[in-house]
Ligand code: ADP
């Protein structure tokens with residue numbers, strides 16, 4: 001009896017053998033349901049070994065092999081295998097992450113386009129000519145014969161529409177691909193700028209095969225237009241395009257731009273907010289080659305794409321490409337690996353590239369492309385610093401910023417006050433006894449949310465009413481301390497009573513629908529002053545927005561994380577890029593107590609290169625990535641001692657096994673030590689070469705997996721950690 005080897009989503013490295021009467025090599029890569037323990041699990045067939053190490057009489061038969069959809073191809077199995085290897089994760093867990101749940105459960109999944117184009121098949125034509133007894137199905141065939149192709153929704157609406165299912169089952173009609181997915185929206189495309197043209201020509205003119213490109217284009221320079229031209233070329237060549245975006249919130253705008261450009265292409269969105277059925281359907285369409293463009297967030301990097309011709313990674317610097325739980329993969333890094341595997345070009349685009357990618361260009365591993373000018377607005381916004389050291393601020397707002405807002409109001413233009421802290425105030429405190437509102441479960445303060453009169457933890461989400469008096473001394477005069485978006489919003493409403501103030505943060509845009517309606521309100525000019533967090537910084541065009549005021553940015557200058565300045569620079573550059581996107585000139589005002597800080601000086605000059613050069617120098621001197629390679633072991637337990645003891649033990653194991661050139665640091669409590677009632681600590685290991693780190697971590701993690709640990713202790717490994 002054939003034996004199938006199955007990868008299952010369990011935290012074990014091993015694979016599991018089962019029997020299946022009718023399994024053949026064609027079942028490699030198929031989803032399968034198998035008995036496991038007392039229940040059932042689903043996984044993927046990754047091998048058909050001739051024999052098993054397990055006694056054949058003890059092998060159990062599989063329950064169900066999903067044969068309605070194409071098996072996952074060998075290159076996809078290789079992809080998940082690479083991810084498992086690189087991130088030292090069990091293969092089954094990587095597969096569980098990469099596959100839509102419905103598919104993994106080997107449920108019946110329709111691979112059909114929700115509304116495919118239907119056309120007559122040869123059988124259908126034969127049936128039509130065979131002059132049978134008149135029937136609904138035949139009259140449908142007759143209609144389709146005249147129409148050529150129609151969308152299923154249209155066919156269903158015909159008088160004979162009931163028989164669409166019947167005709168499909170008989171093979172008389174079938175879904176067909178649209179005539180030419182590369183066909184562009186009629187009505188002319190914008191003429192490319194010389195820089196855009198050079199970028200497109202460079203990529204399309206390169207010899208076929210793997211080439212990693214970094215497209216560094218200032219905000220509004222028309223990077224998306226470059227992506228679309230490159231996508232058109234790939235579609236013309238009959239290939240599929242994978243386009244990654246950092247956030248679901250950004251997909252609607254891009255989706256409509258892409259779908260608008262390529263009306264006959266099958267554009268499939270893949271992200272975690274999709275309903276299960278839609279996600280499975282999109283995945284299967286990619287797998288079977290029916291999707292022309294797959295557009296999605298980080299998990300879409302796992303889409304199987306038999307005709308893959310191009311990978312695009314928009315806003316490649318964005319931290320949300322890195323998954324922060326479970327298998328901590330970087331979709332951007334996997335995208336580059338994937339492009340190499342499939343011998344296709346990959347274009348990483350950003351106005352503020354990550355220092356990692358920037359360094360790759362400097363070392364000649366990636367090729368650089370530049371867009372230095374905006375595509376339509378005449379110039380980049382003017383950036384000015386407002387030295388707040390000797391100023392009296394009104395709820396954090398300087399007179400200069402208020403005046404600038406007033407000017408915009410007079411001109412009927414929009415302003416944005418950017419503050420990366422939501423809520424009303426970061427903490428509630430008692431001036432008489434010193435009590436502060438602390439989260440009972442985390443080492444963090446409860447944030448004051450006056451909008452709904454709650455104290456809320458932004459880390460664990462717990463939520464309390466605002467006490468009427470200090471819970472310790474009974475003082476009724478307890479004060480919100482510090483400032484968040486709600487407080488700025490409230491003050492702006494007082495200062496400018498005639499203006500419409502709109503707050504845009506994760507509290508006001510909790511769902512995609514709320515977010516889209518906020519965007520729509522901004523777009524139609526239904527707001528004069530916006531108060532927003534980093535949600536506002538990303539990728540949106542607000543043609544009437546001409547002023548960005550930055551409040552409270554200094555805190556990040558002195559943060560402990562070595563990546564904090566890079567993140568701040570990116571954020572300010574991006575949010576500044578929202579100003580003056582159309583034909584109006586933009587202005588950015590940065591309130592700071594450190595006006596001479598080099599970071600702000602580079603910002604004023606829009607000088608990413610200078611910032612990157614100095615930041616990379618610092619990184620090199622301090623021995624930080626991208627000049628070194630890191631892995632972080634994190635442990636958490638109800639008691640900090642237990643987490644620390646585990647890491648101390650892990651450190652001893654590491655020291656015994658450490659090769660030359662590997663550094664093992666001390667275990668330390670994490671900055672946010674307590675999170676949701678668990679105490680957390682971390683241990684950093686670092687090497688000058690990736691291969692040294694990888695080889696060591698492979699051995700180390702095997703040792704760690706062999707350790708007995710307390711039931712309450714959990715640990716995970718993070719390769720290329722972003723938060724150190
Ligand atoms: P980026 O992605 O670099 O921020 P976009 O691609 O969104 O920039 O382009 C910014 C704006 O410029 C968009 O409104 C876009 O339609 C427009 N645009 C881009 N390229 C051109 C061009 N060659 N001619 C005219 N308008 C352009």
Ligand code: ZN
Nearest residue numbers: 430433470473
């Ligand atoms: Zn008190």
Ligand code: ZN
Nearest residue numbers: 439442457460
């Ligand atoms: Zn909490």
